[in-house]
Amino acid sequence: MGIIAFIIIGLIAGLIARAILPGKQSMGLVATTLLGMVGSLLGGLIGSLFQRNGRLFDLHASGIIMSVVGSIIVLLLVGAAGRRRVHA
8 A cells, every 4th residue: 555545544544533532632634644544553453463364454445444443542542641641
């Protein structure tokens, strides 16, 4: 998968993750894209645990779904770290 496709999928996954989770996330477009890209890597890693076909970075529907799931996990972790830092 090319780097441009990775950035676009990251942006889409980040936007969907931010739309799914309630609350106010104060992120710009670049931070949302980075969120989606990290979530895509995390989702791909989780997805590779369940699928053993040897092709880790191919673009398919389950990969996009796992990218969104990974982005939600990252967004929850970032939100928890931000709340802990503010209240501590």
